[in-house]
Amino acid sequence: MAIRLDHQEPDFEERFAALLATKREVSIDVGDAVAKIIADVRARGDAALIELSKQYDGIDLEHDGLAVTEAEIDAAMDLVDARTLDALRLAAERIEAHHSRQLPRDDFYEDALGVKLGSRWTAIEAVGLYVPGGKASYPSSVLMNAVPARVAGVERLVMTVPARAGALNPVVLAAARIAGVTEIYRIGGAQAVAALAFGTETIKPVDKIVGPGNAYVAAAKRQVFGHVGIDMIAGPSEVLVVADGGNSADWLAADLLAQAEHDEAAQSILITDDRELADAVERAVLAQLTTLSGRERAEASWRDHGAVITVGDLTAALPLINRIAAEHLELAVERPHDLLPHIRNAGAVFMGRHTPEVIGDYVGGSNHVLPTARSARFSSGLSVLDYVKRTSVLELGPDQLGALGPAAIALAEAEGLDAHARSVSIRMNMPGS
Numbered sequence: 001m002a003i004r005l006d007h008q009e010p011d012f013e014e015r016f017a018a019l020l021a022t023k024r025e026v027s028i029d030v031g032d033a034v035a036k037i038i039a040d041v042r043a044r045g046d047a048a049l050i051e052l053s054k055q056y057d058g059i060d061l062e063h064d065g066l067a068v069t070e071a072e073i074d075a076a077m078d079l080v081d082a083r084t085l086d087a088l089r090l091a092a093e094r095i096e097a098h099h100s101r102q103l104p105r106d107d108f109y110e111d112a113l114g115v116k117l118g119s120r121w122t123a124i125e126a127v128g129l130y131v132p133g134g135k136a137s138y139p140s141s142v143l144m145n146a147v148p149a150r151v152a153g154v155e156r157l158v159m160t161v162p163a164r165a166g167a168l169n170p171v172v173l174a175a176a177r178i179a180g181v182t183e184i185y186r187i188g189g190a191q192a193v194a195a196l197a198f199g200t201e202t203i204k205p206v207d208k209i210v211g212p213g214n215a216y217v218a219a220a221k222r223q224v225f226g227h228v229g230i231d232m233i234a235g236p237s238e239v240l241v242v243a244d245g246g247n248s249a250d251w252l253a254a255d256l257l258a259q260a261e262h263d264e265a266a267q268s269i270l271i272t273d274d275r276e277l278a279d280a281v282e283r284a285v286l287a288q289l290t291t292l293s294g295r296e297r298a299e300a301s302w303r304d305h306g307a308v309i310t311v312g313d314l315t316a317a318l319p320l321i322n323r324i325a326a327e328h329l330e331l332a333v334e335r336p337h338d339l340l341p342h343i344r345n346a347g348a349v350f351m352g353r354h355t356p357e358v359i360g361d362y363v364g365g366s367n368h369v370l371p372t373a374r375s376a377r378f379s380s381g382l383s384v385l386d387y388v389k390r391t392s393v394l395e396l397g398p399d400q401l402g403a404l405g406p407a408a409i410a411l412a413e414a415e416g417l418d419a420h421a422r423s424v425s426i427r428m429n430m431p432g433s
């Protein structure tokens with residue numbers, strides 16, 4: 001049973017703070033184990049990948065090979081049925097259309113002094129795309145990672161995905177073909193992140209690692225940041241459903257369980273101003289749980305991280321929403337647009353009763369790789385901007401140097417940096433340069 005909190009109870013603040021704190025710990029307490037795995041891959045390369053993949057994924061990479069071959073992808077394309085391929089293509093098209101709108105433009109202009117300034121955007125050369133595969137398999141995450149990378153113009157799209165007990169879902173490989181992935185390695189977890197960051201005999205290192213994963217993957221990305229770029233911390237999934245009394249308890253229960261079934265560490269929270277609805281949703285969750293193939297995971301998630309919060313009215317929910325900073329926020333209320341301007345922290349917002357978060361997982365067109373563990377306070381979901389970087393460009397002639405040089409020299413002298421001052425004065429034929 002999820003915990004139940006009432007905003008009007010005296011102990012609310014203490015219990016709410018405890019709920020937020022638990023979420024943070026989920027992704028931090030595997031840090032030591034992950035550090036050991038990263039050090040092992042740095043020291044022993046492929047040999048460590050082989051050992052760790054045997055230990056955690058039950059796969060014999062010496063037999064199966066680290067790299068997935070083109071022939072395997074051809075075979076996978078033949079295995080996937082037409083309905084699924086059509087759905088993948090529809091999803092890819094919609095993701096491409098939406099993400100193409102995010103492409104930033106170069107900007108060059110000349111200011112009043114005649115100084116030319118500009119911003120130039122270039123794609124990152126090589127990107128590692130982490131596709132999760134421990135408990136469920138995620139063809140949709142292949143598209144979410146790879147399509148924006150291709151839109152941005154990335155040349156090497158290096159995907160890693162764990163092959164549980166040696167098997168790779170053919171739909172994952174088909175998605176990789178459709179999205180234009182250029183290399184695939186059947187490894188997962190912290191060892192895959194380490195291989196992408198530092199390279200091994202077989203895998204050339206990349207410049208940035210993106211993509212969602214479990215707590216081990218999230219911790220590994222944190223630890224390699226600096227050596228390579230990372231997108232964000234996209235760990236175990238979360239949903240916050242904000243609902244008024246006009247909802248179907250069954251619909252809301254389905255939405256809460258759609259996150260819970262991802263992972264024991266996933267989190268589903270309901271906030272409502274209607275106590276009867278809260279009771280009905282709790283009953284509906286328990287009834288629907290029994291029907292899920294991932295029942296054990298969903299049950300553990302709902303029991304250990306789920307929460308139902310009742311508030312006096314929905315305006316009282318607003319500060320709570322912003323403190324939770326959920327990956328996904330569903331506004332299942334009559335007038336969602338009234339609430340939206342007050343939302344500061346959320347990875348993605350789903351408006352109204354007919355926009356279940358699951359549409360965003362697959363075919364909405366927006367990205368489902370989103371910040372978790374409250375990192376929506378300072379980061380955004382995956383976008384084309386994650387695959388490009390901006391370089392500034394500056395151009396002066398003698399007149400512009402003459403106009404700006406004296407102030408630059410004054411500042412260099414204030415900082416005690418003589419060579420800086422000379423670098424400017426020497427071009428201005430100033431005495432003493």
Ligand SMILES: NC(=O)c1ccc[n+]([C@@H]2O[C@H](COP(=O)([O-])OP(=O)(O)OC[C@H]3O[C@@H](n4cnc5c(N)ncnc54)[C@H](O)[C@@H]3O)[C@@H](O)[C@H]2O)c1
Nearest residue numbers: 132133134135162188189212213214236237262263369370
């Ligand atoms: N935030 C997002 O945008 C988003 C999107 C999709 C999925 N997700 C999340 O991704 C996660 C996927 O998790 P998953 O487990 O199915 O797949 P995963 O690929 O992230 O993790 C599997 C790997 O974890 C490693 N691992 C497992 N147990 C370990 C242990 N005890 N010690 C060291 N390493 C260990 C193994 O190497 C294994 O290959 C879920 O939490 C899901 O909620 C998030």
Ligand SMILES: N[C@H](CO)Cc1c[nH]c[nH+]1
Nearest residue numbers: 138140141237238361368
């Ligand atoms: N809800 C997940 C993001 O947290 C994404 C996903 C992929 N497949 C199904 N769901």
Ligand SMILES: [Zn+2]
Nearest residue numbers: 258259262361
């Ligand atoms: Zn999902």
